[in-house]
Amino acid sequence: MASSPVKPGDSVPDVTLYDGKPDNKVKLRDLYKGKKGLIFGLPGAFTPNCSTYQLPHFLTRNEELRDAGIEVMVCVAVNDPFVMEAWAKHNKVDGQIHMLADKDMELTKALGIVMDCEPVLGNKRMKRWSGIIEDNVFKTVNLETKDGGNAYTISGVDTILGQLKELDAK
Template sequence: MNSMLKLNQFSLRTVSQLFSRSISTSKMVQIKEGDKIPNVELYEDSPGNKINISDLTANKKVILFAVPGAFTPGCSKTHLPSYIEKEKDLKASGVDEIVCVSVNDPFVMGAWGTNFNTKGKIRMLADPNATFTKAVDLTIDLAPLGGVRSKRYSMVIENGVVKTLNVEPDGTGLSCSLADHIKV
């Protein structure tokens, strides 16, 4: 019996080691200043309205800010309103588009935009499967909000390239990613 137990332990350990070696351990790297925006589809208002973020930022100056969730307290009371308040000043300084991204479905993002009257001011883009958020490696696991979400950050993108990136130190705070801190 003991020899059978030892054999099973050995076999499990060997299989485990072989399995772990066969899995790629390449680590994603967080996007940084000077990097190109990934070629990823986001959604505006409905699943049928795909917006390629790489195409959207080509030949433009775009501010993209991301929030952990639509209709959440910090996002609704402070983050989104900071960009609504500064929208005219930011566009007067040469910004072509302001984009808000969240790991939510496009209907939720559309409703949130309607609630805050963002039409023509801020584009509300949904990243329902966190595809963009994972591609820029700015995910955070917020189990109470459904698991994988976006860290809170902002970036200035010029011609598809990140010029400035402001990631909240704890991923969710409200300091460096607000509109007041954007340098365009």
């Protein structure tokens, strides 16, 4: 487990996530190799903020993100792959975003962003966050800290788009 939360300059961990079925493994590093992308994590599929704000905002602004240079988009949560697939269908993601399950919390632990949701959701989950990745290196990390990670203030699309402009200006 990471001793401190992920930060800019850290490498994307070499972890396996799941797409739709437990046998459909995805190596996260393979998705970002030689590419510019974004990733956003959330406590769980079908939960209020995640379903009302976070995922819908990334979907409705997909084209704007792509125009800003994003080649790969990943949404990840501590759920099983069947739940993530059902959530993708429910939200008509249609392949615009990779909807990946961190069913064993491999990524969550490696990034040091475990959140205790046992009283409400029954288990530990991933804190709400987002980041920009270039060729497997985090360029930005936006980790929500208010209310144990349940707030949605700094990990959204507006933050990512602003950071993309700043990175392009450098």
